[in-house]
Amino acid sequence: MxxxxxxxxxxxxxxxxxxxxxxxxxGKSFYLTxxxxxxxxxxxxIDPCSIPYVYGRLGDTGQIRVSDDALNRMGVSIRTxxxxxxxxxxxxxxxxxxxxxxxxxxxxxxxxxxxxxxxLKGLHLENVFTIPKDYPYIEKMVAAxxxxxxxxxxxxxxxxFEVAYELGGPEREVTIVESLPHLLGIAFDAEIGxxxxxxxxxxxxxxxxxxxxxxxxxxxxxxxxxxxxGKTVDADAVIVATGYYPQTSLAEQAGLPIGETGAIPVDxxxxxxxxxxxxxxxxAETRCFMTGRPNQIMLASTACAEARIAAVNLxxxxxxMTFTGTVPIFSTAVGDTAFGAAGLTEKRAKDMxxxxxxxTYSGIDKHPTTLPGTHEQIVKLIVSRNSGMILxxxxxxxxxxxxxxxxxxxxxxxxxxxxxxLTAQIGTHSLLTAHPISYPLSVVAQTIAQRLWNVxxx
Amino acid sequence: MxxxxxxxxxxxxxxxxxxxxxxxxxGKSFYLTxxxxxxxxxxxxIDPCSIPYVYGRLGDTGQIRVSDDALNRMGVSIRTxxxxxxxxxxxxxxxxxxxxxxxxxxxxxxxxxxxxxxxLKGLHLENVFTIPKDYPYIEKMVAAxxxxxxxxxxxxxxxxFEVAYELGGPEREVTIVESLPHLLGIAFDAEIGxxxxxxxxxxxxxxxxxxxxxxxxxxxxxxxxxxxxGKTVDADAVIVATGYYPQTSLAEQAGLPIGETGAIPVDxxxxxxxxxxxxxxxxAETRCFMTGRPNQIMLASTACAEARIAAVNLxxxxxxMTFTGTVPIFSTAVGDTAFGAAGLTEKRAKDMxxxxxxxTYSGIDKHPTTLPGTHEQIVKLIVSRNSGMILxxxxxxxxxxxxxxxxxxxxxxxxxxxxxxLTAQIGTHSLLTAHPISYPLSVVAQTIAQRLWNVxxx
Numbered sequence: 001m002x003x004x005x006x007x008x009x010x011x012x013x014x015x016x017x018x019x020x021x022x023x024x025x026x027g028k029s030f031y032l033t034x035x036x037x038x039x040x041x042x043x044x045x046i047d048p049c050s051i052p053y054v055y056g057r058l059g060d061t062g063q064i065r066v067s068d069d070a071l072n073r074m075g076v077s078i079r080t081x082x083x084x085x086x087x088x089x090x091x092x093x094x095x096x097x098x099x100x101x102x103x104x105x106x107x108x109x110x111x112x113x114x115x116x117x118x119x120l121k122g123l124h125l126e127n128v129f130t131i132p133k134d135y136p137y138i139e140k141m142v143a144a145x146x147x148x149x150x151x152x153x154x155x156x157x158x159x160x161f162e163v164a165y166e167l168g169g170p171e172r173e174v175t176i177v178e179s180l181p182h183l184l185g186i187a188f189d190a191e192i193g194x195x196x197x198x199x200x201x202x203x204x205x206x207x208x209x210x211x212x213x214x215x216x217x218x219x220x221x222x223x224x225x226x227x228x229x230g231k232t233v234d235a236d237a238v239i240v241a242t243g244y245y246p247q248t249s250l251a252e253q254a255g256l257p258i259g260e261t262g263a264i265p266v267d268x269x270x271x272x273x274x275x276x277x278x279x280x281x282x283x284a285e286t287r288c289f290m291t292g293r294p295n296q297i298m299l300a301s302t303a304c305a306e307a308r309i310a311a312v313n314l315x316x317x318x319x320x321m322t323f324t325g326t327v328p329i330f331s332t333a334v335g336d337t338a339f340g341a342a343g344l345t346e347k348r349a350k351d352m353x354x355x356x357x358x359x360t361y362s363g364i365d366k367h368p369t370t371l372p373g374t375h376e377q378i379v380k381l382i383v384s385r386n387s388g389m390i391l392x393x394x395x396x397x398x399x400x401x402x403x404x405x406x407x408x409x410x411x412x413x414x415x416x417x418x419x420x421x422l423t424a425q426i427g428t429h430s431l432l433t434a435h436p437i438s439y440p441l442s443v444v445a446q447t448i449a450q451r452l453w454n455v456x457x458x
Numbered sequence: 459m460x461x462x463x464x465x466x467x468x469x470x471x472x473x474x475x476x477x478x479x480x481x482x483x484x485g486k487s488f489y490l491t492x493x494x495x496x497x498x499x500x501x502x503x504i505d506p507c508s509i510p511y512v513y514g515r516l517g518d519t520g521q522i523r524v525s526d527d528a529l530n531r532m533g534v535s536i537r538t539x540x541x542x543x544x545x546x547x548x549x550x551x552x553x554x555x556x557x558x559x560x561x562x563x564x565x566x567x568x569x570x571x572x573x574x575x576x577x578l579k580g581l582h583l584e585n586v587f588t589i590p591k592d593y594p595y596i597e598k599m600v601a602a603x604x605x606x607x608x609x610x611x612x613x614x615x616x617x618x619f620e621v622a623y624e625l626g627g628p629e630r631e632v633t634i635v636e637s638l639p640h641l642l643g644i645a646f647d648a649e650i651g652x653x654x655x656x657x658x659x660x661x662x663x664x665x666x667x668x669x670x671x672x673x674x675x676x677x678x679x680x681x682x683x684x685x686x687x688g689k690t691v692d693a694d695a696v697i698v699a700t701g702y703y704p705q706t707s708l709a710e711q712a713g714l715p716i717g718e719t720g721a722i723p724v725d726x727x728x729x730x731x732x733x734x735x736x737x738x739x740x741x742a743e744t745r746c747f748m749t750g751r752p753n754q755i756m757l758a759s760t761a762c763a764e765a766r767i768a769a770v771n772l773x774x775x776x777x778x779m780t781f782t783g784t785v786p787i788f789s790t791a792v793g794d795t796a797f798g799a800a801g802l803t804e805k806r807a808k809d810m811x812x813x814x815x816x817x818t819y820s821g822i823d824k825h826p827t828t829l830p831g832t833h834e835q836i837v838k839l840i841v842s843r844n845s846g847m848i849l850x851x852x853x854x855x856x857x858x859x860x861x862x863x864x865x866x867x868x869x870x871x872x873x874x875x876x877x878x879x880l881t882a883q884i885g886t887h888s889l890l891t892a893h894p895i896s897y898p899l900s901v902v903a904q905t906i907a908q909r910l911w912n913v914x915x916x
Contacts, residue, residue: 022895029908050826050888063826070895304894305883308904318877329885338890368508368521402890403861407868413882414872419776424871425763427787430508432796432860436762437480437528446766450487 005099009037011314012093012103013076014083014250016040017048017133018300019281019307020109021071027107027311028074034315036076037103039095043080044135049300051131052162054142061142065135086254088274105276105314108251108264109307112244112282112298120154120240121226122216127237131159148236149173152225154213155241156183158332161196163239165334168205175206175233177213177225187330187341189380191360192394199334208233244298246283259285261296268324269317270310278314280306289325289412290344290391291352301329301409329409331395331402336375340405343392343412346382355385359447365398367428367435379404379440381418383448388417393441400433407441418452421445463557467495469772470551470561471534472541472708474498475506475591476758477739477765478567479529485565485769486532492773494534495561497553501538502593507758509589510620512600519600523593544712546732563734563772566709566722567765570702570740570756578612578698579684580674585695589617599697606694607631610683612671613699614641616790619654621697623792626663633664633691635671635683645788645799647838649818650852657792666691702756704741717743719754726782727775728768736772738764747783747870748802748849749810759787759867787867789853789860794833798863801850801870804840813843817905823856825886825893837862837898839876841906846875851899858891865899876910879903 011034013024020038028036045066054061071078081095086106093101114130116123127148129141145151151167153160156178168174178185182193183200197207212228216238224232246263256272259265263285270278281303288295312318331340349356358380363369365377375398382392393408395401411421422445428436436442469492471482478496486494503524512519529536539553544564551559572588574581585606587599603609609625611618614636626632636643640651641658655665670686674696682690704721714730717723721743728736739761746753770776789798807814816838821827823835833856840850851866853859869879880903886894894900 018894025895026904029904030911047826047888047893049886049894053829053888063828299885300894301883301885304886304897304900305881308900309881312881312907327883329883331885331887331890333887333889338887340885340890342885368505370521371511399857399890400861402885402887403858403865405885406891407861407864409883409885410865410868410872410874414868414874416868416872423763423767423770425759425785425787425867427757427759427789427798427800427860427863427867428507428762429789429791429796429860430505430511431791432789432798432857433864435505436476436507436758437483439762442762442766446484446487449770453488 006102007037007099008102009077010034010104011036011107012101012105013038013107013109014093015109015111015281016042016045016078017109017111017281019111019303020107021045022304022307023107023109023280023311024076025070025074026308027314028076030312031315037079037101038071038076039079039081039083039093039101041080041082042135046133046135046138048133051138052159052166054138055145055163055166061139064138083250086250088254088277091276105278107310108277108279108283109281110247110250110283113247114240115243115245117240117242120213120215122218122222123240125216125218126221128216128222129237129239131163131239131241145237150234150236151175151239152177152233152235153239153241154225155243156180156207156209157186157241157243158184158330160239160241161200162332162334163241164200164205165203168200168203173206175208176200177211177227177233178207178209179212181210183207183209184332184339187328187345188339188394189345189347192339192380192396195396196339199337203335244282246296248283251279251283259294261285261294263296265294269313270306278310280310286326289327292325295326297326297328299328299330302326327409327412329405331405333401336398338397338399338401340395340401341393342405342409343390344382345392345394346380349382349391354391356391357383357385357448357451359444361440361443361447363434363438363440363443365400365434366432367430371430377434377440379444381441381444381448383418388419388452390416390418390421418445418448422449464560465495465557466560467535468492468562469494469565470559470563471496471565471567472551473567473569473739474500474503474536475567475569475739477569477761478565479503480762480765481565481567481738481769482534483528483532484766485772486534488770489773495537495559496529496534497537497539497541497551497559499538499540500593504591504593504596506591509596510617510624512596513603513621513624519597522596541708544708546712546735549734563736565768566735566737566741567739568705568708568741570704572698573701573703575698575700578671578673580676580680581698583674583676584679586674586680587695587697589621589697589699603695608692608694609633609697610635610691610693611697611699612683613701614638614665614667615644615699615701616642616788618697618699619658620790620792621699622658622663623661626658626661631664633666634658635669635685635691636667637670639668641665641667642797645786645803646797646852647803647805650797650838650854653854654797657795661793702740704754706741709737709741717752719743719752721754723752727771728764736768738768744784747785750783753784755784755786757786757788760784785867785870787863789863791859794856796855796857796859798853798859799851800863800867801848802840803850803852804838807840807849812849814849815841815843815906815909817902819898819901819905821892821896821898821901823858823892824890825888829888835892835898837902839899839902839906841876846877846910848874848876848879876903876906880907
C-alpha cells in the first residue's frame with residue numbers, strides 16, 4: 001500500500017485543544033458541505049480546566065480525557081501528527097510524516113505552553129514539573145506526586161491556587177510561593193486575594209506572597225525552593241505554575257507577523273493578515289474590550305468565543321457576529337468557596353487610567369439567611385466614573401458564583417451602565433439567590449449610582 | 459397628651475411588602491433630606507417567597523419574618539395602620555386611627571391578595587386556607603396543618619408546587635389539582651412542567667392536571683375536594699393557591715383609573731396619571747417588554763425593579779433609568795432540582811403571534827460530568843425568527859439555575875440576538891458550570907443560529 005502523500009481539504013485546523021475542537025465542530029455545523037481536517041500532536045485530547053482535580057475529586061487521571069465523539073459525529077477528520085510547516089502562497093501544510101495537506105482555509109489553534117521563567121534555576125532537576133496540556137505528562141506527574149510528602153508550588157495564579165488546594169491535606173505539606181503581594185493577583189483585587197489565601201491556610205497550606213522563588217535546590221532531584229530572602233523551603237517535588245505563553249513558532253515560521261504580546265494578531269473575525277488563515281484561542285492576540293489595545297487573555301471563555309467567531313465567519317462574514325474585544329471572565333473554586341471575576345479589577349482599571357467608583361457588598365446567597373446550606377456572597381463592582389459604564393466585577397460565594405459572574409460578564413459585554421443595572425429585572429428565589437432587596441448586584445449598583453448622582457447634581 | 463392628628467411628610471409609602479420597603483429604602487438613600495413615612499397594615503413584615511419553606515426546611519415559621527432594621531437605619535418612619543382614604547387634590551391620606559398624613563409624593567405599594575375563585579364552593583369551611591402575605595394567618599395555618607394527614611392543594615403554579623413538595627412526606631398524603639394540562643403552566647412549557655410533575659410524584663405526591671376543582675366538601679370542616687369529573691379527593695385541609703389579584707381598592711376610591719388587567723396603570727417612571735402618585739409592585743400595571751401591551755406580572759424581580767425606579771425618579775426624572783417593559787424572570791426549587799424562566803415561553807410567544815425558533819439542550823452542570831455533585835441541566839431558548847432576538851428561556855438544573863436564568867434575563871433585557879449570544883464570552887469552570895464547548899446557552903444559540911443562517915442564505 002502506497003502511503004498517501006497529498007490530501008486536499010476545505011478547512012484545516014491545527015490544534016486539538018478546546019479552541020481547535022470547537023472551531024472544527026462549529027465550522028462544520030455551519031458549512032456542512034465543506035471538508036474539515038483537524039491535525040493535532042496529541043493522540044489524546046484533555047480538558048485543561050480539569051487538570052487540578054486529578055489529585056483529589058476526580059480520583060482518576062483518566063477523567064480529564066475528552067473523547068473525540070463530537071468531532072467524529074460531525075464528520076471532522078482527525079490526524080495525529082505534528083504540522084512542520086505552513087506554505088502561505090500555495091496553501092499547504094506539511095506534517096511530520098511527510099504528508100502535504102492542501103487547504104482553502106486554515107485555523108491556527110496552536111494553544112499555549114507553560115511559561116518557563118528563565119530566572120528560575122534548577123528547572124532540569126527530577127521531580128520539577130510544569131502543567132502542560134499534555135495527557136502522558138500529567139499522568140506521569142500524578143504518579144510521581146503520589147509519593148511526595150512536601151510539595152512547593154511556584155505561582156499563585158488560579159492553576160497554582162487550585163492545585164495547591166487539591167494536593168493539600170493531612171498526608172502532604174504544601175507550600176505556595178507567589179511573587180505578587182497576593183494570590184490570584186491578576187484576576188482579583190488584593191482583598192479578594194486575601195480571602196483566597198485564608199482558605200488555603202485553613203487547609204494547612206503554607207502561603208508565601210510577595211516573595212520571588214529564585215531557584216530549585218537539589219543535585220539530581222529537587223530538594224527545595226530557594227527564595228529571594230535567602231531561605232529555602234524543603235520539597236520532594238516542585239510544580240512551576242507561572243503562566244502560559246502563546247505557541248506561535250509555526251506561524252512565525254510561515255511568515256505571519258507576531259504581535260507585541262507574543263501572539264498572532266487577528267481582526268474582529270479572527271483573521272490574520274492573510275484572510276484565509278485565522279487564529280483562535282491562546283495563540284491569538286486579541287484586543288481589550290475597554291481600550292482596543294492588544295492584549296493576551298488565555299481563558300476558556302475567550303478561547304471558545306474566538307473559536308465560534310472564527311468558525312462562523314470562515315467563508316462569509318456575518319456582520320452581526322462581531323467580536324468587540326476581550327472581556328476576561330473566569331471562575332475558580334476550592335472547597336465550597338468559589339471566586340469569579342469579569343472585566344477589569346479595581347487595580348487594573350486604575351493602572352489603565354480609568355476614573356472609577358467601586359462598591360463592595362457582603363451578603364448571603366440564599367434567603368432567609370437562616371436556611372441550611374447558605375454561603376457568604378461578596379460582590380465588588382468597578383464602574384467608570386463619568387460614563388457610569390460597568391468595567392468589572394468580582395464575586396466570592398457558593399455554587400452560584402460561576403453564573404453570577406456571567407451575569408456581570410453580560411452586563412459588561414452589553415455596555416450596561418450602573419443605572420441600567422440598578423433598575424434591571426433580576427430573578428430571585430429563597431433557595432437559589434440572595435433576597436431581592438439585598439441582591440448584591442443591585443446593592444452595589446445603588447451605592448455607586450448614588451455617588452454618580454451626587455456628582456451630577458453638584 | 460393630645461393625640462397627633464396631622465402629620466406632614468415629603469414621601470408617603472403605603473404598603474410594607476417587598477416593593478414598599480425597597481421603595482422607601484432606595485428613595486431615602488437618593489433623597490437624603492426628604493422625610494419618608496411608610497404606612498402598613500401589618501405589624502410584622504414577611505418575606506413572601508419564603509412562605510412555602512415554613513413547612514420543611516425552615517422548621518420555624520418565625521424565620522419568614524423580616525426585620526425593620528434597614529428601614530429604621532435609613533430613617534424611614536414606620537406607622538402600623540390602615541390607610542382609609544387618599545385625597546388627591548389636597549394630597550392627604552387618612553389612616554384608620556383618624557390621623558391625616560400630608561404628602562408631597564405618594565408611592566402606592568398595595569400588593570396583592572389571594573385570588574378567590576368564585577366558582578370554587580365551600581371556601582368558608584374550616585381548614586380551607588389561601589396563602590396571603592400575612593404573618594398571623596400563616597402562623598395559624600402552619601399550626602392547623604401540622605395535625606392534617608391529607609392535604610389537597612388547588613393550583614399548580616409555583617406557590618402550589620413549592621408548598622406541595624414541602625408539605626409532602628411519609629406522614630402526609632398530599633394531592634395537587636391543576637386545571638391547566640401541566641404544572642407551572644404559565645411560566646413553563648409543557649415538557650418542563652412534566653419534569654416538575656415527575657419530581658412531585660417521586661416524593662409520593664399525587665398530581666392531577668387538566669382537572670378543575672369545583673368545590674370543597676364538608677359540613678363545618680373541609681373533608682375533600684370535588685373535581686369536575688365527579689370524583690372527590692379526601693382532605694383534612696385544603697390550600698387554595700390559584701394566584702393573586704392586585705389590591706387596588708384604595709386607588710380606585712381615590713379616583714385613580716384602573717387598567718384592563720385590574721391594576722393601576724403607570725408610565726415608565728412608575729407614575730400614575732397623577733405625577734405625584736406613583737405605584738410599584740403587584741398593584742401596578744406594567745407593559746410587556748416585547749409588545750408594549752399592558753400586562754400584570756406579580757414577581758419579586760418585577761416588583762423590585764419597579765420599586766427602585768419609582769424611588770429614584772420621585773423628584774427628578776433620570777432619563778437613563780427607563781423601564782422599557784416587564785420581562786418575567788423567576789426561579790423555583792424543590793429538593794435539589796431548580797426551575798427558572800425568563801421572558802416568554804414557547805406557548806406564550808406563539809399565542810402572541812411571534813414567529814419563533816426554539817432549541818433545547820440537555821447537559822450536565824459541571825465538567826467533567828463524572829465529578830461528584832453534578833446535576834442534569836436543561837436549557838430551552840425561544841428566539842424571534844426574523845430578528846434573531848432572544849424572547850425567552852427556560853432552565854432546569856441545580857444550584858446555579860437561579861443565576862443562569864438571570865444570565866438569560868440580561869440577554870433579553872439587553873435585546874441580544876442569538877448571534878451575539880452565540881459569540882458572547884462566557885466564563886466556565888469545572889466545579890461551577892457546564893463545559894465551555896457544551897455550555898447550554900451557547901449550544902442552543904448555535905442550533906438556532908444555524909436555522910436562521912439557512913433561512914437567510916436561501
